[in-house]
Amino acid sequence: MEKKTVLLGISGGIAAFKSVQLTSDLIKKGYDVEVIMTPHACEFVKPLSFEALTNHNVCVDMFDSHVVRNTKHISLAKKADVFMIVPATANVIAKIVHGIADDMLTTTFLAATCPKIIAPAMNTNMYENPITQNNLALCRSYGYHVVDAANGFLACGDHGSGKLADLSILMEAIEDALQREKPLQGKKVVITGGPTQEAIDPVRYITNHSSGKMGHALAVAAKRLGASVTYIHGPINLPAVYGADDVAITSAQELFTAVKDTYADADFIIMAAAVGDYRCSSIAAEKIKKNDAVLTLELTKNPDILAWLGEHVSAKCVLCGFAMETQDLLAHATDKFKKKHCDLLVANSLKTSGAGFQCDTNIVTIISETQSEELPIMDKSALAYEIWERLIALHHKK
Structure with missing residues (x-):
């Protein structure tokens, strides 16, 4: 399969050094990376760093002999599958949004027709200035993807907004833009x-x-496929899902409330959360001391959220449940599928090597009204797309 080309435009900000690591990460993922730098960017990081990583010449001067001979700004604009300016300074943002093309970076940006991403980074006051914010709003109105700057400690010594977004978010923005087919465009998805x-x-x-x-993998895939995603999750150590509405919860009761707040107009609901079946009947106000050899806890049942959804979702909504078992996988999972009124249920066994909690891979059986389908071991990211393929097919039949 032909490599996708990511074109990075580096402008003159201290965050330019982070683009070296982003370039390395993209190369490791198998992308072809081309780099354009402004002259000011070369004051922060040298072109040689990018040339060593990409095995391509870095374009800086519009009037380099090899650039003029090949009309490089046009050839790069045509070659690029996605174009990200990272970091994007206030100056460069102002120029591109008003059509000023006075250097290699802005000229190529104007000529490019691929998806375009702006990753701003600058001083807090510059970033929050109404002029910059209006320019970013104009970028969005032209269809450019803007990766909002983060809050944090800045090189100038200030603490506030204007910090370049994390590299994981920049990578996700690129991969999201590279996903050209959007079968979930206009669909609302709720994932736990x-x-x-x-x-x-x-x-x-x-x-x-x-x-x-x-x-998390299902939420990332849904966003890349074009959906409007609400991602409700318990305590996890994973990056935010780029572009999703993030809802953090702790208890099963909080999860139930969040689901009831978002389910009504959903086209798809995926209950992938591992919901605790029981909670304490009462919570001790102070730490329980080790006074006795045995501690007895009185537990009460948590609400069955999947069963509740099975009785309340609209006819158009596709409902997907998950089942984790340690024995009689198919029998227990099929019973759950029927009792909870799911359209699809994804089941796996905790005792199967390569499946279950904490793994990066999974081995699942997918149960629907017509069949049970065993899938081979695969990365959870790849499995997410397999599940979505089947969910989309079910939605077409609704």
Whole structure:
């Protein structure tokens, strides 16, 4: 398969050095990377760093002999599958949004027809200045993707907005733009993931071993496929899903509330969260001391959120559940599929090597009204697309 080309435009800000690592990460993922730098960017990082990584000449001067001979700004604009300016200074943002093309970077940007991404980075006052914010709004109105700057400690010594977004977010923005087919465009998706935690006292809680990786992969895939995504998750150690509405919860009751707040107009609901079945009947106000050999906890059942959804979702909504079993996988999962009124159920066994909690891979059986389908071991990111392919097919039949 032909490599996708990512064109990076580097402008003159201190965050330019981070683009070297982004370039390296893109190369490792198999992308072809071309780089254009402004003369000011070369004061922060040298072109040689990018040339060593990409095995391409870095374009800086419009009137270099090899650039003029090949009308490089046009050839690069045609070659690029996605064009990101990173970092994008206030000056460069102002120029591109008003059609000023006075150097290699802005000229090529104006000529490019591929998806374009702006990753601003600058001093807080410059970033929050109404002129810059209006220019970023204009960028969005022209269809450019703007990766909002983060809050943090800046090189100037200030602490506030204007910090370049994390590299993981920049990478996701690029990969999101490279996903040209958007079968979920205009669809609303609600996805739950991760564990729940049920407090015992101010120190302790009941939980499970879920890492949330499967729900996270499903949310990332849904966003790339064009959906409007609400991602409801318990305590997890995973990056934010770029472009999704992030809803963090702790307990099963909080999860239930969040689901009830978002389910009504959803086209797809995926319950990938590992929801605790029980919670303490009462939570101790103070830490329980080790006075007795045995501690007895009185537990009460948590609401069955999937069953509730099965009774309340609209006829147009595709409902997907998950089942984690340790024995009789197919029998228990099929029973759950029927009782909870799911359209699809994804089941796996905790005892299968390469499947279950904390793994980057999974081995699942997908149950629908017509069949049970065993899939081979695969990365959870790849599995997410397999699941979405089947969910989209079910939605077409609704």
